[in-house]
Amino acid sequence: QVHLQESGPRLVKPSETLSLTCSVSGASLSDSRYYWGWIRQSPGKGLEWIATNSHSGGAYYNPSLKSRVAMSVDSSKSQFFLRVNSVTAADAAVYFCARETFSSGRTAYDIWGQGTTVTVSS
Amino acid sequence: DIQMTQSPSSLSASVGDRVTITCRASQGITDHLAWFQQKPGKAPKSLILGASSLQSGVSSRFSGSGSETDFTLTISSVQPEDYATYYCQQYNSFPYTFGLGTKLEIK
Numbered sequence: 001q002v003h004l005q006e007s008g009p010r011l012v013k014p015s016e017t018l019s020l021t022c023s024v025s026g027a028s029l030s031d032s033r034y035y036w037g038w039i040r041q042s043p044g045k046g047l048e049w050i051a052t053n054s055h056s057g058g059a060y061y062n063p064s065l066k067s068r069v070a071m072s073v074d075s076s077k078s079q080f081f082l083r084v085n086s087v088t089a090a091d092a093a094v095y096f097c098a099r100e101t102f103s104s105g106r107t108a109y110d111i112w113g114q115g116t117t118v119t120v121s122s
Numbered sequence: 123d124i125q126m127t128q129s130p131s132s133l134s135a136s137v138g139d140r141v142t143i144t145c146r147a148s149q150g151i152t153d154h155l156a157w158f159q160q161k162p163g164k165a166p167k168s169l170i171l172g173a174s175s176l177q178s179g180v181s182s183r184f185s186g187s188g189s190e191t192d193f194t195l196t197i198s199s200v201q202p203e204d205y206a207t208y209y210c211q212q213y214n215s216f217p218y219t220f221g222l223g224t225k226l227e228i229k
Contacts, residue, residue, distance in 0.1 A: 049216075052216075062217045100213075103154070106213050107213060108156045108172075109156065109213075112166055114164070114165050115165050
């Protein structure tokens with residue numbers, strides 16, 4: 001059974017960097033059948049795609065965040081990561097990691113982590 | 123960006139009712155449409171991918187249809203565990219985008 005678990009600080013100060021980890025069990029991050037991604041959810045913006053990473057093809061980012069985010073994958077540790085620089089109150093949200101499976105030539109979320117709540121405050 | 127418009131934003135239904143939720147894309151997305159169910163404090167659960175393909179383990183009372191710009195999610199007979207918020211999402215092109223959700227409430 002595939003399980004994803006987010007971890008990271010619950011509280012981040014404005015202008016600092018948010019770093020999150022997604023730990024995956026029951027699946028290999030180097031499996032070419034899947035991509036891996038980050039999504040966030042806030043009361044103001046709803047569900048928002050952040051980034052997608054194919055283990056061999058690099059990362060794709062939401063243009064609204066692209067200059068401030070970076071996603072990476074460490075298959076040997078079964079973990080992938082998200083970094084958001086220069087956070088503001090607008091970055092406060094529940095952050096989810098998820099697996100993407102191929103569907104009609106594109107990738108779609110099939111398994112989600114439980115989410116981790118991030119607050120931005122000094 | 124492709125805008126996803128869901129309707130209604132909320133609806134009330136009794137156990138056993140048939141419920142339909144619609145999702146409209148601002149441009150054609152073929153069948154690259156997913157439906158998710160989310161309960162308070164929980165992660166979204168994938169119900170349907172490819173507009174109509176039921177995910178493993180999801181009850182057959184859920185069904186999806188549509189293509190290009192107009193899609194529907196139908197619950198054939200609402201059960202108590204179905205009360206939740208439902209979201210559609212397009213994955214035809216980046217940036218992926220989600221609808222604002224439809225909250226299904228008990229009547």
